[in-house]
Amino acid sequence: MRPADLPRRLLLGPGPSNVHPRVREALARPLVGHMDPTFFELLDGVQDSLRALFGTGHPLTLPISATGSAGMEACFVNLVEPGDEVLIGVAGVFGDRMAQVAARCGARVTRIEAELGTALDPDAMADAIGRIRPRVVALVHAETSTGVLQPIDRIAAASREAGALVILDCVTSLGGVTVAIDEWGVDAAYSATQKCLSCPPGLSPVSFSQRAVERAATRVTPVQSWYLDVNLLANYVGESRVYHHTAPVSAIFGLAEGLRLVEEEGMATRTERHRHAANLLIEGMGDLGFEPLVDAAVRLPSLTTLTLPEKVERGEADLRRRLLEFYNIEVGGGLGPLAGRIWRIGLMGENARVTNVEALLSALRRELG
């Protein structure tokens, strides 16, 4: 099996989404070295664009050289020391993953849970913050396992009042919905390139506030990961340009072009495009008996979760397999406790288009009609 032999898929699952042709062209560009002055110029531009997208002025904003889960890990290994109290809002698989990663950093983890398909309760989070006085509070902006868009401001404000740093997962929000980490008061945010940025998986944009940088610089114990230590990474992306590891040059070429596409479109148009496509999808899927799992108020436009009509429930995996095999359309099943109970349909980045919605609806009508 060679890459050229693979089928052409329409990727409407929870990510990766399809890569924009201009990004694919950038990936194929001949390399320059990771210490080349022209590469540093390109990287500076990538960092600027990421700051705009995260809604931040944080100097330490960069693409981590690994996928989104490594971005999550980068936030925890730098900001958590063994024995630290860490409060985590768990409303799905990715909140749960945060708790696992924090525990591996030696944190004393407290979980505040929400029912799957709902948002965290800000009062419950604020109560726990007052009670536990955590050093770090972590939560997920766009929970990819449930399709919930979590309101951030109240929880972040309560955290800052208590002196806690706030870590935020923006994997499925960045580039698809508004992210404003400075306005919210978030200290460390991470995302991924394969969702709303229409790039391949492989990089994790992160941003660290000045408070977070200071926390990392004044740790008692060394950061347990050499690869993800922001004290070292800052010397490569910053002015001193000290070699740390070899930056994934091609992936950064792709990201540079993906970010340019976002800028050309503008985030206002882009968020509206995501919202419009999701609304059309929900309407059309409703006619087929699929119902939104999530209340409209906290529904994530880039990833729609739908409960299944009775006639699909038993054979849902088979129907997804048929969509993939006969129509080349990928949609996602449920993850964790929602496996077999929901579908996850991503309309992310370039894929958030009416034609893609219609292609899926038409295929499903044929299969279910």
Place this chain on the structure above:
Amino acid sequence: MRPADLPRRLLLGPGPSNVHPRVREALARPLVGHMDPTFFELLDGVQDSLRALFGTGHPLTLPISATGSAGMEACFVNLVEPGDEVLIGVAGVFGDRMAQVAARCGARVTRIEAELGTALDPDAMADAIGRIRPRVVALVHAETSTGVLQPIDRIAAASREAGALVILDCVTSLGGVTVAIDEWGVDAAYSATQKCLSCPPGLSPVSFSQRAVERAATRVTPVQSWYLDVNLLANYVGESRVYHHTAPVSAIFGLAEGLRLVEEEGMATRTERHRHAANLLIEGMGDLGFEPLVDAAVRLPSLTTLTLPEKVERGEADLRRRLLEFYNIEVGGGLGPLAGRIWRIGLMGENARVTNVEALLSALRRELG
């Protein structure tokens, strides 16, 4: 600055090296999902090819979703527990990096050092192994900072006799010189894609022996990195196909094509091509007053280190800048204590060609003539 605006470079530094056009084409291929059955088929083939290249039958052979330094970290976080005795052969920057990474895993690190530009002394290593009885012995096959190709068999044999696991850095050897980890008795090896495999940086091929897999599975403490935990990774690359993190699909497309190129050429032809190009380079550079840092017996063909003629020494950084700016040729300076004292010239993968040697020599003759 857009990727399309960047200059075309001939990358003759310590890596990345230039990417083969067929690999670049593969990088630009439309994605399939990371849980797509066709992707798993492709990934199976990549794992098979990597086994052949590492010279191993280890089932757990896979590309880690990050660069070579993360592959190093993957070996240590899985095999080292806090308090473990770890013996590290340090003959350059990358042996030193191993010691840093091991220390961040809580290891009690003993370093056996070699003079820069020489190989580790097997007797000194064997003595230390007998004295310390380490749980892990780690060393570098191809030290990218010095250009030394380390003989492995005696040190690995002494390690196994003492019951220690052996970790080996193959970053600049895999695909350029013979690697035979089963024959040597190596338990965990890691490499990188941007050196002799002519792929972009971003993946780290690794291989874990059955002994290593058992060590990781029977740890007392959890692996400190969730992202690099081979107990979890094995479920994605193995038969159960459990989602862990989103695999970097495009990078794996590139690697699949890069590995196919190696197979088409055959490693015998390929190693000979690397040796031939390096010999021509050394001869030509000798005429210009550059002398090999490393004895012929332990010289690494893929990366040649050269001491500088007096007239270059003072202005070596300036000369490298001129090569880059006016000839679009990148060569590497010294790293660490060798900065300003040597050049590092990589002829790796597709770049190990006579034409590239001649281009560099001609440019240098013009500059120095």
